[in-house]
Amino acid sequence: MIRLEGISKAFEGSQGAVAALSDIALTVTEGEIFGIIGSSGAGKSTLVRLINLLERPTRGDVFVAGERVTEARGEQLQALRRSIGMVFQHFNLLNARTVAGNVAYPLELAGRYGKADIARRVASLLERVDLADHAAKYPRQLSGGQKQRVGIARALASGPKILLCDEATSALDPQTTGAVLDLLREINRDLGVTIVLITHEMDVIRRTCDRVAVLDRGRVVEEGPVTEVFLHPRHPATLRLVREAEPDGGVLDGGGALDLAGRTVRLTFRGEAAHKPLLGRIARENHVDYGILAGRVGHIRETPYAQFLVSLSGRDVAGAIATLRASGVDVELQDGLPDSVPSVAERSRHVV
Ligand SMILES: Nc1ncnc2c1ncn2[C@@H]1O[C@H](COP(=O)(O)OP(=O)(O)O)[C@@H](O)[C@H]1O
Numbered sequence: 092m093i094r095l096e097g098i099s100k101a102f103e104g105s106q107g108a109v110a111a112l113s114d115i116a117l118t119v120t121e122g123e124i125f126g127i128i129g130s131s132g133a134g135k136s137t138l139v140r141l142i143n144l145l146e147r148p149t150r151g152d153v154f155v156a157g158e159r160v161t162e163a164r165g166e167q168l169q170a171l172r173r174s175i176g177m178v179f180q181h182f183n184l185l186n187a188r189t190v191a192g193n194v195a196y197p198l199e200l201a202g203r204y205g206k207a208d209i210a211r212r213v214a215s216l217l218e219r220v221d222l223a224d225h226a227a228k229y230p231r232q233l234s235g236g237q238k239q240r241v242g243i244a245r246a247l248a249s250g251p252k253i254l255l256c257d258e259a260t261s262a263l264d265p266q267t268t269g270a271v272l273d274l275l276r277e278i279n280r281d282l283g284v285t286i287v288l289i290t291h292e293m294d295v296i297r298r299t300c301d302r303v304a305v306l307d308r309g310r311v312v313e314e315g316p317v318t319e320v321f322l323h324p325r326h327p328a329t330l331r332l333v334r335e336a337e338p339d340g341g342v343l344d345g346g347g348a349l350d351l352a353g354r355t356v357r358l359t360f361r362g363e364a365a366h367k368p369l370l371g372r373i374a375r376e377n378h379v380d381y382g383i384l385a386g387r388v389g390h391i392r393e394t395p396y397a398q399f400l401v402s403l404s405g406r407d408v409a410g411a412i413a414t415l416r417a418s419g420v421d422v423e424l425q426d427g428l429p430d431s432v433p434s435v436a437e438r439s440r441h442v443v
């Protein structure tokens with residue numbers, strides 16, 4: 092649906108050119124919610140603005156729906172902009188216009204719709220974002236969440252295939268954020284709109300996206316399904332973003348809590364496995380003791396997960412690890428030694 096190939100973007104500054112994006116390659120598939128996460132200044136807004144050509148790349152190509160649009164002008168550019176809606180952090184509403192007037196605005200500008208047609212479309216859009224009762228109000232009479240719903244209705248007015256959301260929930264409190272993210276997911280599901288969601292918050296990605304790319308200083312440093320990137324972050328920038336969402340995230344790196352008497356492993360349970368008492372049963376069957384050193388549980392979209400840093404010791408640690416793996420648990424050894432190495436406790440028992 093969207094393909095960026097070898098994209099670089101430099102801005103002319105007072106001290107010469109500043110590289111905002113370097114050699115970006117990304118593909119967003121039709122129908123998905125694709126997240127782009129990065130800290131402030133990473134280049135997120137520049138990247139999203141390249142998709143609807145509010146910025147032009149210094150190098151590389153932009154493809155939308157199979158068409159190369161890098162140099163689109165005139166009618167091609169207008170058609171592209173109509174096929175892409177945009178939602179902003181600070182809503183960008185017209186204060187002198189009512190809610191209905193704001194949503195009608197892009198339709199009036201397009202000059203292709205009659206008055207009655209516009210009124211009908213606006214009513215249906217306001218229905219979709221649950222603001223039918225607020226049509227005659229002005230932006231100053233609305234809460235932040237309601238303003239963003241107006242922003243979303245306006246972005247949908249021209250019937251776009253793609254919705255770009257640049258920090259759409261960053262000005263909202265956590266509860267309102269949840270409601271707006273639910274609305275975006277509904278729009279994705281019911282209207283089949285492909286969504287590119289830009290944020291500096293890992294929680295927004297975890298709740299909403301199918302896949303995610305991590306942007307760090309203008310480069311994509313990690314990319315994949317949210318479950319992978321969130322549960323097994325590899326790049327330091329990703330680790331930092333996951334930790335910000337979970338201040339006690341010692342489970343990500345062992346937190347230095349290595350138990351020398353046993354083998355320290357990181358266990359990741361996903362889906363059904365997150366609810367089963369697997370660990371206790373497998374430990375018993377293999378005559379192994381376990382101690383939980385750190386843990387986190389939650390959901391990635393609807394899928395439950397549980398991740399524990401565990402110390403295993405006792406008779407058949409290798410057997411327990413093999414059984415856990417066979418049961419679909421992801422087991423990562425934290426000491427870098429092969430599975431078959433006995434725990435220190437076992438080794439010393441053999442010596443004695
Ligand atoms: N119009 C511009 N002119 C000059 N520099 C810019 C412009 N837009 C963005 N930048 C620079 O590009 C970098 C990336 O900015 P931006 O895309 O806004 O990051 P983010 O949205 O991730 O915070 C920053 O260093 C920023 O100062």
Ligand SMILES: [Mg+2]
Nearest residue numbers: 135136137258
């Ligand atoms: Mg930005």
